[in-house]
Amino acid sequence: MIQIEKLSKVYRDRGRQVTAVDAVDLSVRAGEVHGVLGRSGAGKSTLLRCVNLLERPDAGRVVVDGQDLLALSGGRLRKARQRIGMIHQHFGLLSSRTVAGNVAFPLEVMGVPRAERAERVRELLGLVGLTEHAAAYPAQISGGQKQRVGIARALAGRPNVLLSDEATSALDPETTASILELLRDLNRRLGLTILLITHEMDVVKRICDSAAIMRDGRITESGPVRELLMRPGSELARGLFPLPPPRPRPGTTVADVTFEGDSADRPFVSSLARDFATDVNILGGAVEDIGGTRIGRLRVELPGGPAANTAQLAHLRGAGLTVEVHEAEEAPA
Amino acid sequence: MTWDEMAPLLRQGTLETLQMTGWSTLFTALGGILLGVLLVITERGGLLPLAPLNKAVGLVVNVGRAVPFIILLMALIPVTTAVVGTSIGTRAAILPLTVAAIPFYARLVETSLREVEPGTVAAALALGASRREIVGKVLLREARPGIVAGLTVTVIALIGYSAMAGAIGGGGLGDLAKRYGYQRFETEMMMIIVVLLVLLVALVQLLGDVTARRLSHR
Numbered sequence: 309m310i311q312i313e314k315l316s317k318v319y320r321d322r323g324r325q326v327t328a329v330d331a332v333d334l335s336v337r338a339g340e341v342h343g344v345l346g347r348s349g350a351g352k353s354t355l356l357r358c359v360n361l362l363e364r365p366d367a368g369r370v371v372v373d374g375q376d377l378l379a380l381s382g383g384r385l386r387k388a389r390q391r392i393g394m395i396h397q398h399f400g401l402l403s404s405r406t407v408a409g410n411v412a413f414p415l416e417v418m419g420v421p422r423a424e425r426a427e428r429v430r431e432l433l434g435l436v437g438l439t440e441h442a443a444a445y446p447a448q449i450s451g452g453q454k455q456r457v458g459i460a461r462a463l464a465g466r467p468n469v470l471l472s473d474e475a476t477s478a479l480d481p482e483t484t485a486s487i488l489e490l491l492r493d494l495n496r497r498l499g500l501t502i503l504l505i506t507h508e509m510d511v512v513k514r515i516c517d518s519a520a521i522m523r524d525g526r527i528t529e530s531g532p533v534r535e536l537l538m539r540p541g542s543e544l545a546r547g548l549f550p551l552p553p554p555r556p557r558p559g560t561t562v563a564d565v566t567f568e569g570d571s572a573d574r575p576f577v578s579s580l581a582r583d584f585a586t587d588v589n590i591l592g593g594a595v596e597d598i599g600g601t602r603i604g605r606l607r608v609e610l611p612g613g614p615a616a617n618t619a620q621l622a623h624l625r626g627a628g629l630t631v632e633v634h635e636a637e638e639a640p641a
Numbered sequence: 642m643t644w645d646e647m648a649p650l651l652r653q654g655t656l657e658t659l660q661m662t663g664w665s666t667l668f669t670a671l672g673g674i675l676l677g678v679l680l681v682i683t684e685r686g687g688l689l690p691l692a693p694l695n696k697a698v699g700l701v702v703n704v705g706r707a708v709p710f711i712i713l714l715m716a717l718i719p720v721t722t723a724v725v726g727t728s729i730g731t732r733a734a735i736l737p738l739t740v741a742a743i744p745f746y747a748r749l750v751e752t753s754l755r756e757v758e759p760g761t762v763a764a765a766l767a768l769g770a771s772r773r774e775i776v777g778k779v780l781l782r783e784a785r786p787g788i789v790a791g792l793t794v795t796v797i798a799l800i801g802y803s804a805m806a807g808a809i810g811g812g813g814l815g816d817l818a819k820r821y822g823y824q825r826f827e828t829e830m831m832m833i834i835v836v837l838l839v840l841l842v843a844l845v846q847l848l849g850d851v852t853a854r855r856l857s858h859r
Binding site: 360362383386387388389390392394396398399400401402403404405413414416417418445446447458461462464465471 | 763768
């Protein structure tokens with residue numbers, strides 16, 4: 309649904325050049341929720357704004373719903389934008405218009421006749437649960453409600469794609485949860501493809517099917533969320549299951565064991581202890597529910613160096629677990 | 642002077658002042674909003690970046706703001722004569738008043754437009770709005786309270802300027818105050834004119850405040 313190829317954006321200011329987006333490839337399939345995670349300044353916002361050409365990239369291709377956006381200009385680009393919804397961190401609502409007026413704005417832009425507009429506004433407000441706030445002004449409603457208005461407004465053009473620019477970053481955790489829930493629901497009910505950017509790990513965890521991590525204008529890893537979490541050395545996994553830096557003591561083996569789904573329900577620690585008559589020391593770990601699947605990561609310590617534990621590690625791998633062994637530091641001479 | 646002698650003069654003077662301020666306000670509102678919008682949208686990174694136009698408008702506004710009104714009034718006499726046909730009278734005063742007030746108001750409009758949250762413009766662009774729609778439905782609409790407040794300040798300045806214009810041949814309350822209050826020592830006349838002007842300014846301020854408040858939903 310969204311294909312971004314070799315996209316670059318360079319900002320020039322008084323002779324200085326800053327490459328905000330550096331030859332990024334990104335592809336989001338129809339019906340998918342894709343999250344781009346990164347710190348502020350990583351270039352993710354610029355990347356997102358290039359998808360509906362709020363920013364014009366210096367190089368690359370942007371294809372949304374089969375349409376090469378860079379080939380469009382003027383009225384045709386505006387038409388294409390009407391089919392790409394966007395929601396914003398600070399909502400971007402018109403303070404001079406009521407909730408209903410804000411949702412009607414894109415309909416006016418599209419030239420929808422007045423009578424039809426009122427009907428459609430009602431429908432959209434119903435979709436986001438704001439029917440009774442239609443006559444309120446943005447200043448009179450809460451942040452979460454404002455973002456709901458933003459979502460209703462973004463859906464006015466019946467888009468196939470929704471871009472979310474840190475849509476929950478200005479909201480408290482509970483409100484964030486309810487907005488994410490709404491986005492998930494819209495994704496499922498309307499088949500809406502969502503590309504979101506965020507700096508919150510939690511957002512990726514809650515609603516993303518696939519994710520990418522962006523740093524210094526580049527994508528450093530990407531793929532389905534579950535796959536990334538199972539990938540040894542994954543930054544996403546490290547972010548979601550924070551464990552302190554491993555410090556294996558000489559003569560022991562420290563391993564991070566990642567498990568998902570079925571394997572999460574099998575008691576691998578006790579079976580390891582039983583089958584190999586070994587002591588398993590648990591150093592830390594966490595279990596998360598990712599899109600209905602339990603995924604967890606446990607750091608265990610086994611007596612004896614990695615060489616002595618080959619069979620044990622093979623046993624874990626054989627049980628469908630991902631095992632990452634931390635090498636012990638050189639013993640002091 | 643008796644009240645019967647003063648009343649018709651005052652009525653006539655007030656009417657002329659209202660005429661001068663009224664018409665110049667109308668033209669100033671149109672010109673000031675136009676220039677204010679141009680200043681904002683033609684700048685670098687604006688909706689319609691046009692550096693040369695931006696510089697030209699900026700220059701006109703700065704020059705207009707720099708010339709003291711009393712000098713502008715006299716300097717414009719040839720222009721006024723060419724456009725209006727005469728340099729004396731209420732109608733002739735409208736031109737210099739407008740020329741003086743437009744740059745002043747343009748800066749106030751510019752300031753209010755800059756206070757419109759940039760996110761709303763980006764959001765409107767993302768929704769496929771055209772530049773014209775963004776200027777009309779986002780920028781001007783969102784800045785309406787500030788635009789009205791700025792116009793209030795401008796109208797009050799125009800009332801003051803109109804008295805100056807009156808003093809060099811434009812008629813109105815300023816002319817009355819000069820001829821009767823100043824040159825003939827009619828203290829009563831002077832005081833009544835001062836009271837009338839204070840009331841007029843207070844009324845304009847009240848109207849402006851109420852309108853701005855009603856338009857603001859922040």
